Amino acid sequence: MGASVDISYVYDYFVKLLPAIWITLEIVVFSLLIGSAVGMLIALPRLYRVPVLQRLSQVYVSFFRGTPLLIQLFLIYYGLPEMLKTLHIDVSRTPVLVFVIAAYALHSGAFISEAIRAAVGSVDRGQVEAGYAIGMTGYQAFRRIVLPQAVAVAMPVFGNLIIANLKDTSLAFSLGIMELTGKAQTLPTISQRFFESYLALALLYFMLSFVLQRLLYRLERRLLRHETADGESASTARSRRARRKDASGRLNLTEEGALR
Amino acid sequence: MKLDPAFIAEAFVKLLAAIPTTLEITFVSIGCGLILGIVTALARIYRVPVLRELSSAYVTFIRGTPMLTHLLIVMFGLPIAIDALSEALGISFRSVQVPMIGFAYVAFSITAGAYMSEVVRSGLLAVSRGQIEAAYAVGMTTWQALRRIVFPQAFAAALPNLSNSTIGMLHGSTLAFTASVVEINAKAQIVASTNWKFFESYIAAALIFWGLTIVIERLTALLEKRVARYDKGGVA
Numbered sequence: 395m396g397a398s399v400d401i402s403y404v405y406d407y408f409v410k411l412l413p414a415i416w417i418t419l420e421i422v423v424f425s426l427l428i429g430s431a432v433g434m435l436i437a438l439p440r441l442y443r444v445p446v447l448q449r450l451s452q453v454y455v456s457f458f459r460g461t462p463l464l465i466q467l468f469l470i471y472y473g474l475p476e477m478l479k480t481l482h483i484d485v486s487r488t489p490v491l492v493f494v495i496a497a498y499a500l501h502s503g504a505f506i507s508e509a510i511r512a513a514v515g516s517v518d519r520g521q522v523e524a525g526y527a528i529g530m531t532g533y534q535a536f537r538r539i540v541l542p543q544a545v546a547v548a549m550p551v552f553g554n555l556i557i558a559n560l561k562d563t564s565l566a567f568s569l570g571i572m573e574l575t576g577k578a579q580t581l582p583t584i585s586q587r588f589f590e591s592y593l594a595l596a597l598l599y600f601m602l603s604f605v606l607q608r609l610l611y612r613l614e615r616r617l618l619r620h621e622t623a624d625g626e627s628a629s630t631a632r633s634r635r636a637r638r639k640d641a642s643g644r645l646n647l648t649e650e651g652a653l654r
Numbered sequence: 655m656k657l658d659p660a661f662i663a664e665a666f667v668k669l670l671a672a673i674p675t676t677l678e679i680t681f682v683s684i685g686c687g688l689i690l691g692i693v694t695a696l697a698r699i700y701r702v703p704v705l706r707e708l709s710s711a712y713v714t715f716i717r718g719t720p721m722l723t724h725l726l727i728v729m730f731g732l733p734i735a736i737d738a739l740s741e742a743l744g745i746s747f748r749s750v751q752v753p754m755i756g757f758a759y760v761a762f763s764i765t766a767g768a769y770m771s772e773v774v775r776s777g778l779l780a781v782s783r784g785q786i787e788a789a790y791a792v793g794m795t796t797w798q799a800l801r802r803i804v805f806p807q808a809f810a811a812a813l814p815n816l817s818n819s820t821i822g823m824l825h826g827s828t829l830a831f832t833a834s835v836v837e838i839n840a841k842a843q844i845v846a847s848t849n850w851k852f853f854e855s856y857i858a859a860a861l862i863f864w865g866l867t868i869v870i871e872r873l874t875a876l877l878e879k880r881v882a883r884y885d886k887g888g889v890a
Contacts, residue, residue: 457860457864461863462839464828464839469857469860472852472853472856473853476657476853557718561719561721565722575720578726579726588730589730589731592727593727595723596724599719599723600719
C-alpha cells in the first residue's frame with residue numbers, strides 16, 4: 395500500500411457510491427414504516443395497562459434495547475428461518491434483505507414504542523377530559539386531540555431515531571447486503587485505496603444525515619405551531635414536561651437517541 | 655436442525671471469557687471519550703475562539719456518521735499517518751507494531767468523545783446561572799464554584815444520558831470484530847462456526863449483553879438516588 399493519500403480517489407469513490415444510497419434508504423424507509431406499526435402495537439398494552447401483554451411488551455422493549463443491533467441481526471438471520479420452519483413455512487429462498495429489514499424494524503419498534511409512550515404521557519389528561527366534555531368519543535378524542543399533540547412532542551425523539559437508523563444500516567453489510575458500507579468495502583479491492591473509500595463513505599453518510607436533520611427540524615417547527623400560540627415557547631414547554639417526567643424519579647431513557 | 659438448549663448454556667460459558675475484552679473496550683472509550691467530551695464541551699460553552707468551531711465541527715461530523723466508519727477510517731488511515739510520521743522522523747517504529755485493539759480504542763474514543771461532549775454540555779447548561787453567581791457572591795473563585803457547585807449538579811443532570819451513552823458504547827463494542835478483536839460478538843461467531851450452531855451461540859451472546867445492560871441500568875439508578883439527594887425539596 396502506498397503511504398500517500400490520493401484525494402482524487404475520494405471524489406472518484408464518492409461518485410461510485412452514490413447508487414448504493416437507494417439500498418440504504420430502502421432499509422431505512424421500510425424498517426421505519428414496519429417499526430412504527432410494531433412500536434404502536436407494543437406501546438398500546440402499556441398505555442392501557444393490559445394485564446399480561448403489558449409484561450410481554452416490557453420484556454420485548456428491554457430485550458431489543460438491551461442487546462446490540464449486530465447481535466439482533468444475526469439472531470434474526472439465523473433464528474427466524476428455524477422458527478418459521480416449525481410452522482412449516484419455508485423461507486430458504488427469501489432474499490437476505492427481508493431479514494435485514496425485519497431485524498431493523500423489530501429493533502426500531504422497541505425504541506418507537508418508548509417514544510410513543512413518552513409522547514402520549516406528556517399530553518395533559520385535561521385535554522382528553524375536555525374532549526369528552528364537548529361530546530367526543532374515545533377514538534375521536536385520541537385522534538383529534540391527543541395524537542396531534544403527541545406527534546409534535548415525539549417528533550424530536552423520532553427524528554433522532556430516523557438518523558440513528560440511517561447510521562445503523564452500516565451494519566447490514568455483515569449479512570452481505572451491498573448498501574453504502576458494503577459497496578465502500580468492495581470498491582477498493584483492486585486499487586487498495588481503502589482509506590480514501592471510507593473517507594468518501596463518511597462524507598456521504600454525513601451529508602445524508604445532515605439533509606435529513608434539516609428536513610426534520612423544519613417538520614418539527616411546523617408541528618409545534620400550536621405550542622407558541624399561548625405565549626410559551628415550544629422549548630420551554632417541552633423542558634417543563636421533561637422536568638415533570640424526571641420528578642417521578644425514573645430514568646428517562648428515550649431522551650438520547652441510540653448511538654452506534 | 656433443532657434448537658439445542660444445552661448448547662446455549664455451553665456457548666454462554668465459553669462467551670464469559672470474552673466479557674473482559676468487551677468491558678475493556680467500553681470503559682477505555684468511555685473514559686477517553688469523557689475527557690475529550692469535557693474539553694470540547696467547555697470550549698463550546700466558554701466560546702473559546704478557534705477551539706469552539708473545531709469542537710462543533712468534530713461533534714457534528716462524528717454524530718452524523720456511523721460508528722463503523724470511524725473504526726474503518728482509523729484502521730486504514732492511522733497506519734498511513736504513523737508510517738509517514740516515523741519515516742519523516744527516522745524512527746524504526748511502524749504501524750504493524752500497533753495491536754489491533756489499539757485502533758478500536760482510538761476509534762471508539764473518538765466516537766464516544768462526540769456523544770460525551772453533548773452529554774457534558776447539556777449537563778452543564780442544566781445548572782442555572784444563579785447558582786454560580788451565588789457562589790461568586792460568597793467569595794468562591796471560578797474553579798471552586800465549578801468544582802463545588804456546578805459539577806455535582808451537572809453530574810446529577812447528565813447521569814441518565816451518561817448511562818445511555820455507556821450502554822451505547824457497550825453495544826457498539828460489537829463492531830470491534832471488524833478489527834479482529836475477539837470480544838463477545840467475535841467469540842460468538844467463532845463458537846457458532848466451529849460447532850455449526852449459529853442461533854444458539856447468538857442467543858447466548860444476546861443474553862450476556864442483556865445482562866450487562868441491565869446491570870449498568872441498575873447501577874445508574876442506585877447512583878442517581880445518591881447524587882440527586884440535594885434535589886428532593888421540602889424542609890428536612
